[in-house]
Amino acid sequence: QQQVKQSPQSLIVQKGGISIINCAYENTAFDYFPWYQQFPGKGPALLIAIRPDVSEKKEGRFTISFNKSAKQFSLHIMDSQPGDSATYFCAASLKGSGGSNYKLTFGKGTLLTVNP
Amino acid sequence: DAGVIQSPRHEVTEMGQEVTLRCKPISGHDYLFWYRQTMMRGLELLIYFNNNVPIDDSGMPEDRFSAKMPNASFSTLKIQPSEPRDSAVYFCASSFRGQSYEQYFGPGTRLTVT
Numbered sequence: 001q002q003q004v005k006q007s008p009q010s011l012i013v014q015k016g017g018i019s020i021i022n023c024a025y026e027n028t029a030f031d032y033f034p035w036y037q038q039f040p041g042k043g044p045a046l047l048i049a050i051r052p053d054v055s056e057k058k059e060g061r062f063t064i065s066f067n068k069s070a071k072q073f074s075l076h077i078m079d080s081q082p083g084d085s086a087t088y089f090c091a092a093s094l095k096g097s098g099g100s101n102y103k104l105t106f107g108k109g110t111l112l113t114v115n116p
Numbered sequence: 117d118a119g120v121i122q123s124p125r126h127e128v129t130e131m132g133q134e135v136t137l138r139c140k141p142i143s144g145h146d147y148l149f150w151y152r153q154t155m156m157r158g159l160e161l162l163i164y165f166n167n168n169v170p171i172d173d174s175g176m177p178e179d180r181f182s183a184k185m186p187n188a189s190f191s192t193l194k195i196q197p198s199e200p201r202d203s204a205v206y207f208c209a210s211s212f213r214g215q216s217y218e219q220y221f222g223p224g225t226r227l228t229v230t
Binding site for chain 1: 120147149158159161164166171172207209211217218219220221222223224
């Protein structure tokens with residue numbers, strides 16, 4: 001129930017195309033869903049996040065779509081660029097002790113390659 | 117701000133040796149997290165601290181692993197004795213209570229145990 005399942009493992013997209021990464025979860029106690037981006041040799045960095053009471057959130061070329069009934073959420077990268085090539089992790093947050101959300105459960109990651 | 121600082125960046129050691137990884141969180145952040153990243157298991161939360169106090173160590177794999185946070189600006193993760201299966205990249209991250217969902221990760225320590 002603690003898992004977040006992410007697919008695909010890897011994705012190759014042409015420049016200008018749309019990249020789509022999907023995640024699914026079981027635990028309905030998860031209440032915050034961030035996406036992290038990781039470049040080689042670096043730590044992950046927060047990209048965009050959504051709460052389950054919102055069905056979509058858009059920031060620039062990045063959009064999260066959230067389907068609460070299906071317990072699924074996805075990241076869409078519009079007009080993908082070679083600079084977007086990185087590993088993307090979905091995550092889900094549970095309330096830790098004290099009632100605040102600090103524990104993140106990460107998906108296994110998707111290696112995105114955007115060809116020029 | 118320099119961000120989260122980790123040292124060393126790379127560590128190669130022999131099985132059975134003690135390994136100490138170090139982390140300096142972002143000034144003012146009151147939460148500190150230690151993660152381990154491997155190809156097989158992805159990113160795993162090992163332990164996290166709030167105001168220097170360990171809150172949840174349920175992710176610590178076994179007694180060979182220990183973590184301390186003696187003050188707000190320093191934490192260590194120690195493995196004693198180390199084993200080849202401990203080879204991984206270890207990340208430290210910090211966050212501020214008011215922005216609890218955004219964790220700032222350090223560059224990681226790549227540990228190789230031979």
